[in-house]
Amino acid sequence: MKIVKLTGTVELLSGLHIGGGDDTMKIGGIDNGVIKDVNTDNPYIPGSSLKGKMRSLLEWNSKLVGYGDGNPFNSTLLNKIPDPDQKDAQNLLKLFGDKEGAFGITRISVGDCPLSQESENMVLTEGKWENTIDRRTGTAKHGVGARQTERVPAGVKFDFDIRIKVLDDNDSEEALVSMVKKGFELIESDYLGGSGSRGYGRVKFHLSE
Numbered sequence: 001m002k003i004v005k006l007t008g009t010v011e012l013l014s015g016l017h018i019g020g021g022d023d024t025m026k027i028g029g030i031d032n033g034v035i036k037d038v039n040t041d042n043p044y045i046p047g048s049s050l051k052g053k054m055r056s057l058l059e060w061n062s063k064l065v066g067y068g069d070g071n072p073f074n075s076t077l078l079n080k081i082p083d084p085d086q087k088d089a090q091n092l093l094k095l096f097g098d099k100e101g102a103f104g105i106t107r108i109s110v111g112d113c114p115l116s117q118e119s120e121n122m123v124l125t126e127g128k129w130e131n132t133i134d135r136r137t138g139t140a141k142h143g144v145g146a147r148q149t150e151r152v153p154a155g156v157k158f159d160f161d162i163r164i165k166v167l168d169d170n171d172s173e174e175a176l177v178s179m180v181k182k183g184f185e186l187i188e189s190d191y192l193g194g195s196g197s198r199g200y201g202r203v204k205f206h207l208s209e
Contacts, residue, residue, distance in 0.1 A: 013202040015151030018193040045113035054183035075102035113158035
């Protein structure tokens, strides 16, 4: 077995919101906070968020969405896939896992992305007011419906560490690594985290040499 490491940084090109699950609302304060490390209070990107977004976009890109009625693609659906697309589908299941276990263990491990050292002295969070538009007047409704969302601002960087297991000759290192890099490209073209339709979560991946 061989383990391939992909490391680098995720640079925020716009504000990022990945929720921290804090249901406590402070009067006059943030009511939709970002997830933070309990020891440092610094924001971070959960590995599960990065992995989940990558898999979802790769399923769309490989034309696999729709076969599973909204559920993640799995090996029981392979016989529905046209032959030209089967190899990509198999590599996706090897990489991200298959609930049926047809391809053995999951090949990818995506670690949480901590704050990069170069960003430690930056402003790490900002509050952004979100509002709704009155359809009759075309103006923002203040007060009712308004809330303050916490974001990590543009310019902040996080370190990523992804590891890919290449188990045997049936695994193509080139194909698996290429699929992860394609996942990076798709996220860069889409967004990471919540409120992407509002322009949140635009990112750029920088791979280490």
